[in-house]
Amino acid sequence: MQLGDINRQDGRPPSRQIADHLRSAIDRGDLLPGDRLPSEAELTRHYSVARMTARQAIQELRSEGRVVAEHGRGVFVRMPAPVRRLASDRFARKHREAGQAAFLAEAEKAGVHPAVDQIEIDRSAPPADVRERLRLAEDDQVAVRSRRYLADDRPIEVATSFLPLPLAEGTAIMEADTGPGGIYARLEDAGHVLDHFVEEVTARMPTADERRRLELADGVPVLVVVRTAYDTAGVPVEVCDTVKAAPAYVLEYDIPAR
Amino acid sequence: MQLGDINRQDGRPPSRQIADHLRSAIDRGDLLPGDRLPSEAELTRHYSVARMTARQAIQELRSEGRVVAEHGRGVFVRMPAPVRRLASDRFARKHREAGQAAFLAEAEKAGVHPAVDQIEIDRSAPPADVRERLRLAEDDQVAVRSRRYLADDRPIEVATSFLPLPLAEGTAIMEADTGPGGIYARLEDAGHVLDHFVEEVTARMPTADERRRLELADGVPVLVVVRTAYDTAGVPVEVCDTVKAAPAYVLEYDIPAR
DNA sequence: GAGTAGAGGACGTCTAGACGAGTTGCAACG
DNA sequence: CGTTGCAACTCGTCTAGACGTCCTCTACTC
Numbered sequence: 001m002q003l004g005d006i007n008r009q010d011g012r013p014p015s016r017q018i019a020d021h022l023r024s025a026i027d028r029g030d031l032l033p034g035d036r037l038p039s040e041a042e043l044t045r046h047y048s049v050a051r052m053t054a055r056q057a058i059q060e061l062r063s064e065g066r067v068v069a070e071h072g073r074g075v076f077v078r079m080p081a082p083v084r085r086l087a088s089d090r091f092a093r094k095h096r097e098a099g100q101a102a103f104l105a106e107a108e109k110a111g112v113h114p115a116v117d118q119i120e121i122d123r124s125a126p127p128a129d130v131r132e133r134l135r136l137a138e139d140d141q142v143a144v145r146s147r148r149y150l151a152d153d154r155p156i157e158v159a160t161s162f163l164p165l166p167l168a169e170g171t172a173i174m175e176a177d178t179g180p181g182g183i184y185a186r187l188e189d190a191g192h193v194l195d196h197f198v199e200e201v202t203a204r205m206p207t208a209d210e211r212r213r214l215e216l217a218d219g220v221p222v223l224v225v226v227r228t229a230y231d232t233a234g235v236p237v238e239v240c241d242t243v244k245a246a247p248a249y250v251l252e253y254d255i256p257a258r
Numbered sequence: 259m260q261l262g263d264i265n266r267q268d269g270r271p272p273s274r275q276i277a278d279h280l281r282s283a284i285d286r287g288d289l290l291p292g293d294r295l296p297s298e299a300e301l302t303r304h305y306s307v308a309r310m311t312a313r314q315a316i317q318e319l320r321s322e323g324r325v326v327a328e329h330g331r332g333v334f335v336r337m338p339a340p341v342r343r344l345a346s347d348r349f350a351r352k353h354r355e356a357g358q359a360a361f362l363a364e365a366e367k368a369g370v371h372p373a374v375d376q377i378e379i380d381r382s383a384p385p386a387d388v389r390e391r392l393r394l395a396e397d398d399q400v401a402v403r404s405r406r407y408l409a410d411d412r413p414i415e416v417a418t419s420f421l422p423l424p425l426a427e428g429t430a431i432m433e434a435d436t437g438p439g440g441i442y443a444r445l446e447d448a449g450h451v452l453d454h455f456v457e458e459v460t461a462r463m464p465t466a467d468e469r470r471r472l473e474l475a476d477g478v479p480v481l482v483v484v485r486t487a488y489d490t491a492g493v494p495v496e497v498c499d500t501v502k503a504a505p506a507y508v509l510e511y512d513i514p515a516r
Numbered sequence: 517g518a519g520t521a522g523a524g525g526a527c528g529t530c531t532a533g534a535c536g537a538g539t540t541g542c543a544a545c546g
Numbered sequence: 547c548g549t550t551g552c553a554a555c556t557c558g559t560c561t562a563g564a565c566g567t568c569c570t571c572t573a574c575t576c
Contacts, residue, residue, distance in 0.1 A: 013529060023466075039556060050531045052310075055557085063321050063476065065463045072538030072556050088456075092516045194515040198346075201511070203461035203481050203504040205323045218321065221479035221504070223461050246461040246479070253459070253511045257452040257487075258350045271559060297526060308561045313527085329527050330568030519576085526569075532562095539556075546549080 001030050003038070006047050014049055018057035026066060026077055036074040037067060065219035065247070078217070081247040082112060082151060088254040091184070091197055103149055118148040118158075118213075119176050123165060130162045133228050133239045143168035145183070148213060151248070155214050159242040167192065167237055183238065184229070192231040199253075200226045203246060214245050221246045259288050261296070264305050272307055276315035284324060284335055294332040295325060323477035323505075336475070339505040340370060340409065346512040349442070349455055361407055376406040376416075376471075377434050381423060388420045391486050391497045401426035403441070406471060409506070413472050417500040425450065425495055441496065442487070450489040457511075458484045461504060472503050479504045 003021050006014045025031045038046065043054035058075055061067045069075045084107070089095075095105065107114030126134065126142040134142070146160040161183060163173060171186050172179045178186055184194060206214065206222045214222070223246045229238040261279050264272045283289045296304065301312035316333055319325045327333045342365070347353075353363065365372035384392065384400040392400070404418040419441060421431060429444050430437045436444055442452060464472065464480045472480070481504045487496040 015529075041555080050533090052532090053530060056529080058557095063463070064465075069557065070538090071558070072540085074539095074556060088511075088513060089516065091513060094516075196515055197513040199511045199513060201459055201481075201509040202507065203479050205321070205477055205479060207322075219463055221461050221463060223459075249460065251459040253346075253457045253513070255346060255349060255455040255457060255511070257454055258347065258352075273559075299525080308563090310562090311560060314559080316527095327527065328569090330525085330570080332526060332569095517576100519574105521572100521574080523572085524570090526567100528567075529565085531564080534559100534561080536558075536560100537556100538558100540554090542551100542553090544549105544551085546547105 001025060001038070003046060006049070014047065015053050015056040016060070018043060018047055018049070018054065019060040022057065022061060023064075023066065031077050033077050033079045035077050037076070039074060062217075063219045065217070065221075068217045081245070083250055084110070084151065084156065084248055085250045085252060087252050091194075093194075107151055112151045113153070115150040115153070116147050117150065118146070120144075120146045121174055121176070122146075126162055129226075130239045130241070133226075134162065134164055134236050136164060141165040143174060145173065155245070156248040157242055157244045158210070158213050159240060162239045162241070163187075163237065187229075187231070187237055192235075192237050194237075195230050195232045195234070197230070198228045201251065206243070210243055214243070216245060223249055223251070225251070259283060259296070261304060264307070272305065273311050273314040274318070276301060276305055276307070276312065277318040280315065280319060281322075281324065289335050291335050291337045293335050295334070297332060320475070321477040323475070323479075326475045339503070341508055342368065342409065342414065342506055343508045343510060345510050349452075351452075365409055370409045371411070373408040373411070374405050375408065376404070378402075378404045379432055379434070380404075384420055387484075388497045388499070391484075392420065392422055392494050394422060399423040401432060403431065413503070414506040415500055415502045416468070416471050417498060420497045420499070421445075421495065445487075445489070445495055450493075450495050452495075453488050453490040453492070455488070456486045459509065464501070468501055472501070474503060481507055481509070483509070 003025070006017050008014070010017060022037060031037065037058070040051055040054045040058070043057070044051050047054070058067065058069070062069060066078055067075050068078050090106065103116070104114050122144040123141055124144055125139070126136065130142065131140070136142070142162045143165050144160060144162055146158070148155055149157040149159065167187065167190065168174055171190060173183055173186050188194060202224045203221050204224065206216055206220070210216070210222060223244045225242045225244065227240045227242070228236050229240070231237050261283070264275050266272070268275060280295060289295065295316070298309055298312045298316070301307070301315070302309050305312070316325065316327065320327060324336055325333050326336050348364065361374070362372050380402040381399055382402055383397070384394065388400065389398070394400070400420045401423050402418060402420055404416065406413055407415040407417065425445065425448065426432055429448060431441055431444050446452060460482045461479050462482065464474055464478070468474070468480060481502045483500045483502065485498045485500070486494050487498070489495050
């Protein structure tokens with residue numbers, strides 16, 4: 001592998017030059033996903049710098065999410081994550097009537113092994129933003145369903161649904177298994193025919209807790225999608241707050257020009 | 259400000275404990291946005307650690323995007339960014355007919371000072387993914403319009419539009435000023451009435467170049483939105499590749515339940 | 517009073533070394 | 547032949563110090 005040398009006259013500090021060398025080796029394809037980078041000791045020798053300087057170069061690539069360090073083994077070029085593409089018609093009624101929860105059906109079709117765990121169901125007071133979206137009064141309670149989605153045993157999303165308690169109480173929504181078609185099918189069973197959803201999409205770095213639950217490496221952001229479901233009467237019936245590992249997703253939306 | 263002490267018996271390394279102290283001081287509100295953190299020297303004295311240890315704690319918060327270091331001044335709790343909310347009807351014809359480019363009109367209304375700079379217009383062969391989206395042949399050329407958007411003099415987005423060259427050549431699309439209603443109005447002038455758009459949304463860490471153009475601090479991800487515009491004949495007429503500073507945006511989409 | 521030079525404080529980067537802990541492969545042992 | 551234990555290599559963290567650049571404030575000069 002071609003690494004070049006440091007130019008001490010260059011305005012850029014040595015650690016950045018080393019990072020640039022490694023980055024372009026990756027971009028050129030000299031280092032492929034899964035390949036090990038030169039060890040810190042090798043970089044130290046090759047460039048004649050202190051170990052901390054070599055480490056800082058690697059740190060730069062880590063924070064860009066391009067490489068992953070594994071204690072005792074080495075630093076590796078990040079493997080591209082298998083991507084889930086979320087189409088804009090993923091909540092179409094036809095999928096719901098097919099009789100399987102959205103995630104399981106879709107993943108199975110895409111050839112990955114889906115799973116859901118860490119299912120927790122609760123009743124509590126909603127966070128302020130959820131209360132506002134559901135247009136609830138000060139002391140209204142909500143049903144809270146949280147769960148984690150995995151694809152091929154790798155966690156890719158944590159989701160929390162909030163529903164006005166009167167809508168959920170006494171239905172399978174409060175059970176671990178919500179039955180065929182999931183929450184939305186149960187809402188329609190109860191007469192709340194769904195009309196449309198509004199999704200609000202943002203991205204940020206994960207909190208420490210999210211990094212743990214999603215098993216995220218350094219330098220991996222999350223996509224946050226907050227979806228509000230409205231019935232045909234225009235009443236918001238569910239808010240679903242999802243945090244997704246960003247590299248694992250492409251969200252697709254269809255927008256009419258009207 | 260209450261900082262506590264390091265517990266050397268604790269399994270967690272000192273640098274992480276210091277980071278936790280600072281993080282909870284921010285969460286508690288002891289440190290408000292814009293406040294200066296204790297300097298490295300102060301942390302070094304308070305915790306009796308080496309300066310590199312204090313630095314590493316700060317580095318952790320930087321990579322989470324919670325604080326911003328300013329050379330010669332100090333480390334500050336990040337100010338919440340002014341947020342642009344992109345509604346799902348932002349490409350509705352009514353806005354176009356109002357006769358102002360989408361971004362300028364909307365920003366002005368939101369009370370921020372908008373600007374566009376770094377406008378570059380070119381003709382070239384398209385990248386592979388763009389060629390595919392526009393359904394072009396191997397050696398077709400495209401018009402390329404790239405520009406940078408600023409709000410209150412802070413860069414928040416860089417965008418590059420690709421159009422089949424025959425559609426753009428000879429129109430104001432190849433001029434710096436595309437005229438009232440922007441690119442989309444010019445396409446409709448030319449008989450390509452717009453029918454719908456498809457947006458693909460992902461998030462990732464910025465490249466070094468993007469970090470510079472968007473003046474992003476460490477630990478700030480970008481939202482990437484690739485929009486394809488289709489005319490009423492179902493022909494893709496434009497691909498717009500946008501890279502947005504994530505903290506500055508909320509994308510909103512309306513999805514019919516169908 | 518305005519302008520300027522300098523000191524000091526702040527972060528940026530590097531050096532050289534130490535110990536710890538996870539991983540792996542090989543060699544010796546049973 | 548299988549197992550075990552150790553050595554070597556890897557990254558993780560910390561220490562203690564150096565020098566550089568940038569920013570701010572103060573005190574001095576004109």
